[in-house]
Amino acid sequence: PSNKKLLVLPGDGIGPEVMREVRRVIDWLDRRRAVSFDIEERLVGGSAIDAEGTPCSDETVEKAKAADAVLFGSVGGPKWDSLPFDKRPELGILRLRKELGLFANLRPAVVLDPLVEASSLKPEVVRGVDIMVVRESTGGVYFGEPRGIETLPDGKRRGFDTDVYHEDEIARVARVAFDLARQRRKKVTSVEKANVMQSGRLWRAVVGEVHKAEYADVELENMYADNCAMQLCSRPKQFDVILGNNLFGDVLSDLAAALTGSLGMLPSATLGAVDAATGKRHALYEPIHGSAPDIAGKGIANPLAQILSFAMLLRWSFGLEEDAALVEAAVGKVLAGGLRTADIMQPGMARVGTSVMGEAVVREL
Amino acid sequence: PSNKKLLVLPGDGIGPEVMREVRRVIDWLDRRRAVSFDIEERLVGGSAIDAEGTPCSDETVEKAKAADAVLFGSVGGPKWDSLPFDKRPELGILRLRKELGLFANLRPAVVLDPLVEASSLKPEVVRGVDIMVVRESTGGVYFGEPRGIETLPDGKRRGFDTDVYHEDEIARVARVAFDLARQRRKKVTSVEKANVMQSGRLWRAVVGEVHKAEYADVELENMYADNCAMQLCSRPKQFDVILGNNLFGDVLSDLAAALTGSLGMLPSATLGAVDAATGKRHALYEPIHGSAPDIAGKGIANPLAQILSFAMLLRWSFGLEEDAALVEAAVGKVLAGGLRTADIMQPGMARVGTSVMGEAVVREL
Numbered sequence: 233p234s235n236k237k238l239l240v241l242p243g244d245g246i247g248p249e250v251m252r253e254v255r256r257v258i259d260w261l262d263r264r265r266a267v268s269f270d271i272e273e274r275l276v277g278g279s280a281i282d283a284e285g286t287p288c289s290d291e292t293v294e295k296a297k298a299a300d301a302v303l304f305g306s307v308g309g310p311k312w313d314s315l316p317f318d319k320r321p322e323l324g325i326l327r328l329r330k331e332l333g334l335f336a337n338l339r340p341a342v343v344l345d346p347l348v349e350a351s352s353l354k355p356e357v358v359r360g361v362d363i364m365v366v367r368e369s370t371g372g373v374y375f376g377e378p379r380g381i382e383t384l385p386d387g388k389r390r391g392f393d394t395d396v397y398h399e400d401e402i403a404r405v406a407r408v409a410f411d412l413a414r415q416r417r418k419k420v421t422s423v424e425k426a427n428v429m430q431s432g433r434l435w436r437a438v439v440g441e442v443h444k445a446e447y448a449d450v451e452l453e454n455m456y457a458d459n460c461a462m463q464l465c466s467r468p469k470q471f472d473v474i475l476g477n478n479l480f481g482d483v484l485s486d487l488a489a490a491l492t493g494s495l496g497m498l499p500s501a502t503l504g505a506v507d508a509a510t511g512k513r514h515a516l517y518e519p520i521h522g523s524a525p526d527i528a529g530k531g532i533a534n535p536l537a538q539i540l541s542f543a544m545l546l547r548w549s550f551g552l553e554e555d556a557a558l559v560e561a562a563v564g565k566v567l568a569g570g571l572r573t574a575d576i577m578q579p580g581m582a583r584v585g586t587s588v589m590g591e592a593v594v595r596e597l
Numbered sequence: 598p599s600n601k602k603l604l605v606l607p608g609d610g611i612g613p614e615v616m617r618e619v620r621r622v623i624d625w626l627d628r629r630r631a632v633s634f635d636i637e638e639r640l641v642g643g644s645a646i647d648a649e650g651t652p653c654s655d656e657t658v659e660k661a662k663a664a665d666a667v668l669f670g671s672v673g674g675p676k677w678d679s680l681p682f683d684k685r686p687e688l689g690i691l692r693l694r695k696e697l698g699l700f701a702n703l704r705p706a707v708v709l710d711p712l713v714e715a716s717s718l719k720p721e722v723v724r725g726v727d728i729m730v731v732r733e734s735t736g737g738v739y740f741g742e743p744r745g746i747e748t749l750p751d752g753k754r755r756g757f758d759t760d761v762y763h764e765d766e767i768a769r770v771a772r773v774a775f776d777l778a779r780q781r782r783k784k785v786t787s788v789e790k791a792n793v794m795q796s797g798r799l800w801r802a803v804v805g806e807v808h809k810a811e812y813a814d815v816e817l818e819n820m821y822a823d824n825c826a827m828q829l830c831s832r833p834k835q836f837d838v839i840l841g842n843n844l845f846g847d848v849l850s851d852l853a854a855a856l857t858g859s860l861g862m863l864p865s866a867t868l869g870a871v872d873a874a875t876g877k878r879h880a881l882y883e884p885i886h887g888s889a890p891d892i893a894g895k896g897i898a899n900p901l902a903q904i905l906s907f908a909m910l911l912r913w914s915f916g917l918e919e920d921a922a923l924v925e926a927a928v929g930k931v932l933a934g935g936l937r938t939a940d941i942m943q944p945g946m947a948r949v950g951t952s953v954m955g956e957a958v959v960r961e962l
């Protein structure tokens with residue numbers, strides 16, 4: 233067996249159909265590049281609830297911990313919308329992030345030249361946009377305690393959550409952002425509401441301390457989250473790396489992705505800490521887009537984000553830079569050749585479905 | 598003295614200079630329409646800190662409570678950035694919202710036809726956009742307790758906030774949103790993260806209950822906040838009224854404002870409950886834009902958002918529909934005539950400063 237252990241979790245909605253196209257790419261690598269993987273596939277999210285009674289079983293967590301990398305699809309759908317809070321499909325991804333310690337969610341928002349026209353923004357506003365959002369992903373309001381809905385003595389309900397950060401949680405994700413900025417355009421925009429939130433005040437302070445002590449060569453800018461949303465929409469090119477907590481990172485990375493106009497193209501990586509003994513780190517790769525239940529099963533979903541997530545995995549978890557670049561180049565060529573799935577369709581291009589797009593990538597390889 | 602008691606709070610940055618233009622409009626109304634006001638002007642925010650040692654004195658709060666309406670400018674600036682959390686200029690507006698019970702912050706994002714080109718989005722995407730964001734503004738993470746930064750036994754810091762909503766707080770602001778939708782296109786999009794937050798789960802439940810019991814004629818759509826940010830950017834025309842908590846409402850209303858491309862044009866209103874005895878409600882009117890310290894004092898700020906905030910005040914607090922419409926029409930004519938401040942400047946138009954713009958509005962009146 234190969235030493236490259238991969239756990240594949242297609243999930244719900246369009247997850248399985250776009251993952252199928254990745255399998256073709258994997259087969260090609262196996263045959264032509266002698267890069268082989270030890271692959272296990274399991275259920276997660278709603279499909280795991282249906283089959284196993286839980287969105288992410290203990291066994292799946294164990295397999296994920298034992299794997300060198302996890303390739304994730306997407307979870308959720310109307311079918312499971314009325315389930316109780318502690319049974320919902322989203323727990324699939326949330327539990328994996330938490331139990332594997334995947335604290336740094338990296339979400340690139342890149343406008344590819346052939347897709348400039350797909351954006352709802354003017355071409356001159358988005359051409360060349362290349363943003364990396366670093367979102368903290370194991371803390372904050374997603375996991376903070378206490379939380380709940382309580383019934384008061386008069387029968388009325390009160391819902392509450394806790395947004396909480398320890399300074400070490402802030403510092404470690406800030407370092408990921410600064411390290412990335414060093415390899416890019418050397419600018420980090422750290423986002424919070426330090427003017428109204430105490431956790432935001434600590435966030436700004438700690439990011440500033442890490443910057444001063446370790447990254448004086450990188451430019452640091454602090455920005456309120458509301459202003460950042462505005463600036464992303466009006467002048468996105470000003471950004472290089474955006475750093476935010478779990479909640480602001482969620483909203484702003486989706487906004488950054490949306491402004492590229494090609495959500496179906498965007499991969500992401502979520503990384504854990506490097507183990508001092510082995511030099512390894514847990515990592516999970518998934519598209520930015522969700523399970524898109526409205527188009528699931530129709531064979532029209534764009535498989536490119538899932539394929540590009542796999543390319544990220546090749547590069548980051550296995551150091552297979554050359555193979556990652558091959559896959560990315562093949563995607564570029566397919567787009568340059570005029571193939572488009574419905575989500576990125578433009579006049580004059582050829583509209584294709586999921587599997588034709590997947591085949592085209594393999595052909596370019 | 599007139600029975601129209603107005604408290605004017607210009608605040609910091611460009612606040613005083615844009616408020617000066619409103620005073621011209623008020624003078625005109627006084628002279629030509631015999632609509633006169635009993636006006637008091639006071640300091641708020643950073644300028645109040647400098648002069649009175651507090652961003653919003655008890656006396657200012659008392660005057661605001663006694664007034665029929667408050668016209669607010671904007672607060673904050675780098676000069677006060679290093680002040681302790683409980684001394685910052687932002688407390689000026691936060692304290693007023695809280696003490697006057699101004700729980701419903703109404704933030705329209707309208708793309709005016711002559712300004713379609715000012716948007717960073719494509720004209721076909723934004724032409725005709727007319728969104729009203731209703732933001733809850735006295736609850737949630739802005740005021741929730743406990744909150745603070747604590748030092749743990751090992752000397753490390755931990756920052757925390759509480760995002761909390763009582764069902765009555767949700768229901769009353771939902772009613773404001775549904776009532777507005779009834780006068781508009783009859784659709785409310787309620788935004789939360791019910792998939793990760795307990796307060797969001799309660800939010801969704803209560804909005805659904807109010808809808809079912811009282812507003813079945815209005816369409817209700819529930820949307821996650823991350824998805825809403827995305828949809829605002831890619832297909833803004835789908836929205837009529839957007840309803841969100843204090844934090845999501847803050848970020849999403851700024852995003853909605855940004856996509857119009859004319860932030861300097863957008864007014865807002867923040868309303869309290871209707872007093873059962875007097876039929877009156879507290880109300881504060883302010884532009885969406887901030888204090889813009891970078892351009893303050895240069896005479897180039899756009900005074901139209903502040904003038905339009907005053908028009909909202911005429912209509913909503915005093916029922917002076919005709920006068921409000923006069924002011925709005927004057928603004929429309931000035932724009933149609935080609936005058937532009939720097940923020941909305943477009944090729945072929947005439948660039949003017951703050952006071953020329955203010956004068957032009959009065960001339961059109």
Ligand SMILES: CC(C)[C@H](C(=O)O)[C@@H](O)C(=O)O
Pocket residue numbers: 322325326482792793823
């Ligand atoms: C599925 C959901 C819990 C998740 C989140 O909010 O983190 C998703 O929106 C994401 O961004 O990965």
Ligand SMILES: CC(C)[C@H](C(=O)O)[C@@H](O)C(=O)O
Pocket residue numbers: 427428458687690691847
């Ligand atoms: C000044 C600040 C406290 C305020 C807020 O966050 O509410 C501002 O951003 C706003 O939206 O009115």
